Amino acid sequence: MVDQRFFEDYEVGAARQTLARTIGEADIALHAGQTGNFHPHHMDAEWCRTQSYGQRIVHGTLTFSICVGLAADIVNPRAISYGYDRLRFVRPVFIGDTVHARVTLKDKREGAKRPRHGIVSEALELVNQHGEVVLVCEHLLLVERRPRPSS
Amino acid sequence: MVDQRFFEDYEVGAARQTLARTIGEADIALHAGQTGNFHPHHMDAEWCRTQSYGQRIVHGTLTFSICVGLAADIVNPRAISYGYDRLRFVRPVFIGDTVHARVTLKDKREGAKRPRHGIVSEALELVNQHGEVVLVCEHLLLVERRPRPSS
Amino acid sequence: MVDQRFFEDYEVGAARQTLARTIGEADIALHAGQTGNFHPHHMDAEWCRTQSYGQRIVHGTLTFSICVGLAADIVNPRAISYGYDRLRFVRPVFIGDTVHARVTLKDKREGAKRPRHGIVSEALELVNQHGEVVLVCEHLLLVERRPRPSS
Amino acid sequence: MVDQRFFEDYEVGAARQTLARTIGEADIALHAGQTGNFHPHHMDAEWCRTQSYGQRIVHGTLTFSICVGLAADIVNPRAISYGYDRLRFVRPVFIGDTVHARVTLKDKREGAKRPRHGIVSEALELVNQHGEVVLVCEHLLLVERRPRPSS
Amino acid sequence: MVDQRFFEDYEVGAARQTLARTIGEADIALHAGQTGNFHPHHMDAEWCRTQSYGQRIVHGTLTFSICVGLAADIVNPRAISYGYDRLRFVRPVFIGDTVHARVTLKDKREGAKRPRHGIVSEALELVNQHGEVVLVCEHLLLVERRPRPSS
Amino acid sequence: MVDQRFFEDYEVGAARQTLARTIGEADIALHAGQTGNFHPHHMDAEWCRTQSYGQRIVHGTLTFSICVGLAADIVNPRAISYGYDRLRFVRPVFIGDTVHARVTLKDKREGAKRPRHGIVSEALELVNQHGEVVLVCEHLLLVERRPRPSS
Numbered sequence: 001m002v003d004q005r006f007f008e009d010y011e012v013g014a015a016r017q018t019l020a021r022t023i024g025e026a027d028i029a030l031h032a033g034q035t036g037n038f039h040p041h042h043m044d045a046e047w048c049r050t051q052s053y054g055q056r057i058v059h060g061t062l063t064f065s066i067c068v069g070l071a072a073d074i075v076n077p078r079a080i081s082y083g084y085d086r087l088r089f090v091r092p093v094f095i096g097d098t099v100h101a102r103v104t105l106k107d108k109r110e111g112a113k114r115p116r117h118g119i120v121s122e123a124l125e126l127v128n129q130h131g132e133v134v135l136v137c138e139h140l141l142l143v144e145r146r147p148r149p150s151s
Numbered sequence: 152m153v154d155q156r157f158f159e160d161y162e163v164g165a166a167r168q169t170l171a172r173t174i175g176e177a178d179i180a181l182h183a184g185q186t187g188n189f190h191p192h193h194m195d196a197e198w199c200r201t202q203s204y205g206q207r208i209v210h211g212t213l214t215f216s217i218c219v220g221l222a223a224d225i226v227n228p229r230a231i232s233y234g235y236d237r238l239r240f241v242r243p244v245f246i247g248d249t250v251h252a253r254v255t256l257k258d259k260r261e262g263a264k265r266p267r268h269g270i271v272s273e274a275l276e277l278v279n280q281h282g283e284v285v286l287v288c289e290h291l292l293l294v295e296r297r298p299r300p301s302s
Numbered sequence: 303m304v305d306q307r308f309f310e311d312y313e314v315g316a317a318r319q320t321l322a323r324t325i326g327e328a329d330i331a332l333h334a335g336q337t338g339n340f341h342p343h344h345m346d347a348e349w350c351r352t353q354s355y356g357q358r359i360v361h362g363t364l365t366f367s368i369c370v371g372l373a374a375d376i377v378n379p380r381a382i383s384y385g386y387d388r389l390r391f392v393r394p395v396f397i398g399d400t401v402h403a404r405v406t407l408k409d410k411r412e413g414a415k416r417p418r419h420g421i422v423s424e425a426l427e428l429v430n431q432h433g434e435v436v437l438v439c440e441h442l443l444l445v446e447r448r449p450r451p452s453s
Numbered sequence: 454m455v456d457q458r459f460f461e462d463y464e465v466g467a468a469r470q471t472l473a474r475t476i477g478e479a480d481i482a483l484h485a486g487q488t489g490n491f492h493p494h495h496m497d498a499e500w501c502r503t504q505s506y507g508q509r510i511v512h513g514t515l516t517f518s519i520c521v522g523l524a525a526d527i528v529n530p531r532a533i534s535y536g537y538d539r540l541r542f543v544r545p546v547f548i549g550d551t552v553h554a555r556v557t558l559k560d561k562r563e564g565a566k567r568p569r570h571g572i573v574s575e576a577l578e579l580v581n582q583h584g585e586v587v588l589v590c591e592h593l594l595l596v597e598r599r600p601r602p603s604s
Numbered sequence: 605m606v607d608q609r610f611f612e613d614y615e616v617g618a619a620r621q622t623l624a625r626t627i628g629e630a631d632i633a634l635h636a637g638q639t640g641n642f643h644p645h646h647m648d649a650e651w652c653r654t655q656s657y658g659q660r661i662v663h664g665t666l667t668f669s670i671c672v673g674l675a676a677d678i679v680n681p682r683a684i685s686y687g688y689d690r691l692r693f694v695r696p697v698f699i700g701d702t703v704h705a706r707v708t709l710k711d712k713r714e715g716a717k718r719p720r721h722g723i724v725s726e727a728l729e730l731v732n733q734h735g736e737v738v739l740v741c742e743h744l745l746l747v748e749r750r751p752r753p754s755s
Numbered sequence: 756m757v758d759q760r761f762f763e764d765y766e767v768g769a770a771r772q773t774l775a776r777t778i779g780e781a782d783i784a785l786h787a788g789q790t791g792n793f794h795p796h797h798m799d800a801e802w803c804r805t806q807s808y809g810q811r812i813v814h815g816t817l818t819f820s821i822c823v824g825l826a827a828d829i830v831n832p833r834a835i836s837y838g839y840d841r842l843r844f845v846r847p848v849f850i851g852d853t854v855h856a857r858v859t860l861k862d863k864r865e866g867a868k869r870p871r872h873g874i875v876s877e878a879l880e881l882v883n884q885h886g887e888v889v890l891v892c893e894h895l896l897l898v899e900r901r902p903r904p905s906s
Contacts, residue, residue: 021340026326030181040226040228061219085236087235088233098346170648177634191473194474195473198551324798326784328781337523339521374488486787489793493624497624631789638821639820640776641824663820666820673790674790681794686843
């Protein structure tokens with residue numbers, strides 16, 4: 001859904017929760033293929049049986065991409081991502097897990113270098129079907145400021 | 152290629168460069184599909200023509216995933232990613248760009264909490280066909296320590 | 303297989319049955335990705351457990367696309383689809399179901415507006431492994447008429 | 454975005470427009486693969502050059518699936534599709550076209566057979582970058598009625 | 605299309621030609637992903653510009669798979685592939701090429717070891733839009749023999 | 756990993772083993788889609804239950820493509836495949852099987868027609884999780900010779 005918002009419209013503390021989705025084996029296959037990352041942690045079910053988790057683990061880059069994608073269900077064409085901080089894979093994600101994202105607006109500040117934009121920082125958390133946080137990160141957005149009426 | 156390495160085998164300052172690959176429109180289509188991120192910056196060529204870059208931009212999560220995937224051409228089953236810091240999208244990536252990664256071992260330290268593992272930090276940079284850095288981040292790895300012979 | 307046929311070659315009442323195929327979780331993942339339709343009925347296995355069917359349901363647009371695709375095993379380059387009527391999802395399709403299509407030629411008529419084409423109407427039915435019809439629709443085709451010898 | 458709505462909340466005449474997306478060659482390749490529909494109208498660029506449109510045409514089932522997917526950006530877990538009427542491919546869709554959907558609520562009525570649900574009918578139109586309608590259909594939804602307080 | 609045929613029904617010398625299809629960049633992306641083969645001949649457009657062909661080449665394994673797939677438009681459930689001989693990549697296949705297959709039945713013989721099956725050998729050729737053969741191979745099939753009436 | 760090697764650097768008898776990967780249902784779905792090969796041996800789980808193997812079999816062209824892809828983890832830009840001999844599907848591969856490749860350098864010889872290249876022949880074997888060989892073939896490579904210093 002489109003939601004046109006200027007920097008001034010973001011409220012610190014606002015929180016929302018996204019839809020959930022189940023991650024399947026096909027998601028791993030496609031992501032391995034798209035990235036070329038065929039690490040045995042993700043692709044070799046036999047070897048994984050001999051490791052501590054006992055099964056394949058979803059790629060961190062996929063878990064992260066899905067988290068960001070879930071949070072992108074509301075599209076603001078006036079905002080663009082410019083980075084992420086403190087991305088951590090807190091718990092493993094397994095084939096068959098169902099995850100949703102929580103988005104909390106943590107901070108907003110005017111950018112010294114860019115007078116027409118502000119910087120918004122969101123905390124993203126990905127949560128599995130047991131209510132456990134599996135991934136956290138801080139998302140940095142550059143958002144257009146509301147144009148001032150010329151006087 | 153598999154390269155079994157313990158924490159002790161990593162050398163600070165070691166650097167390498169990966170193969171390059173060209174990012175196509177199919178990559179954007181697949182990544183939008185895998186993440187559900189259909190933001191017009193990535194999917195709407197008409198609207199992008201009216202914006203500053205004049206064309207579609209590759210998803211940040213895809214650029215990042217490809218960077219990590221390129222660096223995963225050497226597989227060390229004794230290492231596992233646990234996070235990334237200071238991920239920044241320095242320049243836009245466009246359809247048709249050809250990118251490769253540079254990996255530099257920045258730091259290694261023993262983990263206080265995990266006596267059998269050490270923490271290795273790599274600087275990842277993704278570079279386009281003009282030699283411009285388009286993405287940077289810091290990759291954090293947990294690596295098994297070499298078992299000590301029991302005395 | 304190619305089968306060149308003019309409007310005059312279609313026989314009302316002719317019926318055939320296609321090959322069958324099993325629909326997997328990957329099909330749902332790809333279709334959600336291609337359409338951007340991540341409705342929890344298709345994507346959220348946990349929530350589906352709390353609903354009447356107890357499990358995920360294949361997208362109606364995918365079921366329909368597969369039905370049409372199965373019926374397209376015989377390719378007539380002289381025919382083109384121009385629409386469908388009374389498309390109904392009669393029963394849910396689940397992951398793991400095996401479906402085949404039945405195609406029955408229902409009607410043919412000359413088009414008033416297009417003297418060189420006729421209109422053919424086929425009944426399509428998609429049938430699951432229990433012999434139950436899961437989807438019905440009426441397929442409308444525009445087919446070239448056989449050229450008349452100039453006298 | 455989730456938007457919980459009962460049958461009583463739908464307003465006849467309400468209209469909205471979705472985001473737009475550009476259809477690429479990869480979309481055709483994936484849809485052909487998913488449906489098994491390799492008709493030369495979609496897959497054979499050489500032969501298409503000899504036909505009236507001069508280029509490949511996007512599968513009707515894909516155009517339809519994308520139209521429905523665009524309209525599914527607002528998810529109402531209380532509604533489920535049960536069919537479509539009068540689906541027509543009004544104009545061809547080509548590789549590189551950018552399309553968006555228009556959704557207009559046309560009609561709502563109580564279902565005789567299902568006392569706890571009502572039937573909602575939406576007009577869907579898919580519009581290309583030239584403002585031309587390329588596909589129309591009528592979407593039929595079964596929507597939960599608001600529970601009555603027991604007296 | 606299904607075509608039930610016993611070993612006795614195959615005629616040496618019978619030849620047919622399949623539909624054609626255009627190979628796109630998406631096909632390369634998907635095949636690289638499915639096989640993990642990211643060789644610069646297929647994936648790095650910049651480097652390929654410095655090589656003799658001047659552009660990316662379709663994976664040999666993809667060209668071969670497409671050739672076999674085109675020839676599989678007629679499905680005989682009584683036959684199964686058991687191998688291929690003398691597979692040669694005669695000319696490079698480029699993105700945008702349109703190819704079709706020619707299938708010629710070369711030989712049939714009874715298998716000494718398997719009294720209920722015969723061996724059929726087909727010559728497969730893949731031909732591009734210039735009429736040039738790009739791939740040849742010999743396909744070996746194990747086909748059920750017609751059951752003898754018990755006397 | 757890139758490993759620049761001239762013809763002179765190849766040693767007859769050298770052998771190596773690749774990483775392993777698990778083949779999933781998604782791999783079959785994608786390969787059927789990419790090739791158009793929807794043979795019931797691969798796609799119809801119900802019918803397969805009535806056949807000798809009792810379950811679906813991975814496409815031979817996919818098994819072969821995965822074998823070649825696994826062996827392509829070491830990339831030599833000075834080598835190019837020109838063909839394969841005696842490709843045999845020794846045992847069926849099923850959904851869920853985990854396979855790795857063994858590569859043995861069998862032979863090298865100077866090519867009469869191409870003074871600047873030599874021909875290298877590798878034996879490829881694909882091995883499943885029970886240690887059984889499922890596919891064998893002979894891979895033919897054209898490799899650049901080391902340039903001679905001009906005297």
